[in-house]
Amino acid sequence: MDEQREVQVKNPCHRPAFIILTAVIAVGIITMVSISVVQNKPLFQKYKYGIVLDAGSSHTSVFIYEWPAEKENNTGMVRQTHTCNVNGKGISSYSANPEGAGMSLQECMEEAQQKIPAHRHLETPVYLGATAGMRLLKMENEDASEKVLASVARSLQKYPFSFQGARILSGQEEGAFGWITVNYLSENLIKATGTLGALDLGGASTQITFVPKQEIESQDNAIDFRLYGNDYHLYTHSFLCFGKDQVLRLSLAEKFFSTLDKTDSNELRDPCFNTGFNLSKTYVDVFHTPCIKEQSASPKDFFHVGVGDWVECQNSVRKVFNTSNCGYSTCSFDGVFQPSVEGKFGAFSAFFFVMDFLKLTNGTLEEAKLKMKRYCSTSWKEITKRYPGVKEKYLSEYCFSGTYILTLLENGYKFTSNNWKDVEFIKKIKDSDAGWTLGYMLNLTNMIPAEAPDTPLMAHGGYVSFMVLFTLLVILLFFLAFLYYRRSTRTAQKDII
Template identity: 40%
Template sequence: MHPLSKGRRAKKYSCMWTCKLSLFISLCNVLFFSPQYGIVLDAGSSRTTVYVYEWPAEKENDTGVVSQIFKCSVKGPGISSYENNPGALAKPFGDCLNKVKERIPVHLHKNTSAYLGATAGMRLLRCSGNSLNSGPFEFRGAQIITGPEEGLYGWITANYLTGNFLEVSGLLPLWFQKETMGALDLGGASTQISFIPEDFQDNPNSTLQVKLYGYEYNVYTHSFQCYGRDEAEKRSLALLLQSRASSNVDNPCYPQNYETAFTMKYFCGSLCTQSLRPANYYPNQLVKFHGTGDPGLCQEMVSLLFNFTACRDRRECPFNGIHQPKVKGNFVVGLRTQHFFLSISFLLLISVVLIVTETYARSYCFSANFIYYLLVHGYKFDAETWPQIHFQKEVGNSSIAWSLGYMLSLTNMIPAESKLIQLPLKPSLFAGLLLFFTAMALLCLIFLVYLCIVSCNQKNISHVEQVFTPE
C-alpha cells in the first residue's frame, strides 16, 4: 500500500475517534456540569415579578454563585387584587411562565425549582400555587416572607451585587473582610432597613445571623409595615378626610387645581387605615380631593404619619417605639419600580424625561416628601451620612430586590447537581458504567496519541522515499 494511502486512513481514524471523544465529553457536560436554574415569584402588594436565576453546579463555600438571567413583570396589579376573580390570574401568569420556559433548557425543566414569596399581606397563595403546579417546573410551594426576612434578603442582594461577598470568599481572613453595605427597601406596603451595627452584642435580639460563603454576619433588620409608599399615601388621605369631615377635601400634596375622586374603600379599606376610618364610613361613597400645591402643608401632613412620642427620648429609637442602632456605613436603596425612581429623581432634582401616568404625576410631591422624611427624621440620616446613600434600580443586569437574596439563601439547601439527577439505574451499576466510560475515554486518548505518532512516522518515511527515489 502506498504510504500516502496509509496516511489518509490514519487521518480518517483520527477524525472518527476525535468526534466520538467530543460527543462523549459533550454528554458528560450535559449530565454533570450544566448549570442549575431557579425561579422566584415576588408577589408584592402592587405587582408580581418573576425572576429567573442561574448558578453553576459547583458551589463556592456551599453557596451557589447566582446570577439573574431573566425578569418578567406580570401584567396587572398585585395578586390580592384578584380576590374576587382568581381565574383572571391564569393568563398574565401564563404569559410570563411561557417566556421563562424559553430561557431554561427543556431537559432541565423538571429539575428547576420554583418558589413564590409573598409580602405585604398577600392572601391568594393557593391560587397562584395552582398556576405553578400545572407548569413543567418543580413548584416548591408558596410562603409569606416576614418583614425581617424581606429586609435580610434585601441586604444579601445588595452586598452580593456590589461584590462584598465573593471578593473575600475563602481567600482572606475574617479580619480583612470587606465592609458590607446597608440596605433600604422602599416597597408599596412596607419599608425595610438592614445593616451591620457597630456592636450587635448590645442588642442581640434585634439582629439576625446569616452564614454566606463561609462567613457569619449579624445583621440588624426591621420592617415597618404600612410605611410603604402606597399605604403611606392612603393613610395621608384618611387623615385629611378625618380633619375635614366632608366629601370635598383639600390635598396640599397634589398639584394646584388638580382634582380626583376615590371611594372610601380605596384608602380606608386597607388594614393600615382601619383605625382611621370615619364614623360614617361608606365603602362606595366617593370623596373628592382638590390639590392646593402647598409644600409646607404637605411636609406637615407627612410628619403626622410618624409617631415620635412613642420613643420617649430613648437613645437609638427613631420612631414608633422601635429600637434601631445608629446607621453606619454606605447604604443602597433599591428602587424596584418606576414610581420610586421618578420620586427620587424629583427629590434629587434630577431631570428625567419620561411619559408617566396620572397616578405617578399627582404623587410626586407626596412621594418625595415622604421618602425624605423617612430617611432623615425616621432613619436619622444626617448631613454626614446622607452622601453614603446610593439610589439604584439595578446593578449590572440584576434588580436590587429581596428575591435574589432569597435565592442565594435557598441554594444553601440545594444539593450538588449530580444528586438531583434522577437515574433509572442502581448506584453500583451507574458507578460501573461511569468507570467503564472513563476507561474508554482514556483508551481513546491513548489511541489518538498512537495514531498521531504513526501519522508522523508515515510522513517522515514518505519524505525519505521521495528524496532517495531515482529519477
C-alpha cells in the same frame, strides 16, 4: 591525526543515541505542556436555573436566575437573565376571586418555559414569595389569603419545573434577603471591606437592614447569618403599612378624619399634589385597608384637590410618624429600636424608581429638598405636559412619594446631611435587580455555604501561564547546558591536539 579522529568519533554529542535522547526529552516537554493546557482549559459551560416570583402588594414579577453548574457555591456566580412583569395588580387584590390570582401568572410562566432550556426544566426550582400585600390580606381575612396562595400554587404546579412552594414572607425575612442580595452581588461577602446596608421600599412596607456597630437592644430586630466563613449580626426591621401606597392612604385619612369628616365639604385639599390636580375618589377605595384603624362614622366620597405646597406637604407627611415614644436608647419611629445608621447603604425598589424619576439620586439632602419644592409647586397642567408618556396615577403621586422618601430617610431612619452621601439609590447590581428575590433563592438552595469554599492555588489562566513559562525555562536551561557541554568537548579536543 588518527588520535584526533578517535576523539571526534567518541564525542557524545555526535552519537545517534544522544540525538535521539534529546529529541525524546523535547517531545516529552512539549507533550507535558500540551496536556496541561488541554486538561485545564475551560470546558463547555453548563448552566442551572432558578425561578422566583415576587408577589408584591402592587404587582408580581417573575425573575429567572442562572449559574454555572460546577460553581454553584462560589460567591458572585448567580446572575439574573430575565424578568417578566405580570399584568394586573398584586395577587392580594384577588381576595374576592382567588382563581384569578393563579391565572394571572400564566403568561410569564409560559415565557419562562421558552427562556429555560427544556432539558433543565425538571431540575429548575420555582419559589413564590408574597410580601406586605399578602401580609395585610392575612391580617384582614386569613381564609381569603390561604385561598389565593392555594390558587397560585395550583397554577405553578402545572408547569414542568420543580415547584418548591408559595408562602408569605415575614417582614424580617424580606429585609434580610434583600441585604443578602445586594452584598452577594457586590461580592462583599468574601471581602474584608465591610458590607452594604439595605433599604427597601414597596407599596405596603419598607425595610431597613444593616450591620450595626452598637448592641442590638431588641432581639426582635436581630438576625444572624454565617456566610462564607464569616459571621454577621444584623439589625433588621420591616414597617408594615409604611410602603408608599399605604402611607398615602394614611396621609389622606389623617386629613379626611381631621377636617373633611367634620364639615359638609367634599373637597380634600392636599398640599402633596400639584396645583390644578382634581380627581373624584371613593371612600372605600381609599380607606378600606387594615392600616387605617379609625373609620369614619359617615363615609362619603370626595374630590381630591391638589394645592402644591411642599413645606405643608412635608409637615403633613411627618404626622404619620410617631416619634414621641421610645423605650430604648435610640429609636426610628413608632417606638421601634434602631441603632445609628453607619456605613454605606443601597436604597432600591421604590426608593430608586421615585428618586430616579425626580432626578434626586445624586446631590445633597438640601439640594433634594429644593428640587422637591420646585417640583411640587409646578402646576398639574405643566407636569402632564412634561411627562406625556407617564400614567396619570403614578405621575400625580410623585410629589407625595418623593416627599415621603426624604422624610422617611431623614426623620424616620435618621440620616442627616452629613451621611446623606452614604445612601446610593440603585436599581441593579451587575445586571441583576436589587431586591429580596435572589437572596431568598440563594438561601433556600443552600448556595451560600456557612464555610468559604476551597479555591485552587492559582486561577486557570495563571496556572497555564506558570506551566508554559516554567517549561520554556527548562528547555532554555537544557539548551544552554547542551551548548556548554559541546563547547567543553571542543576545548578538550583542542587540548588533546
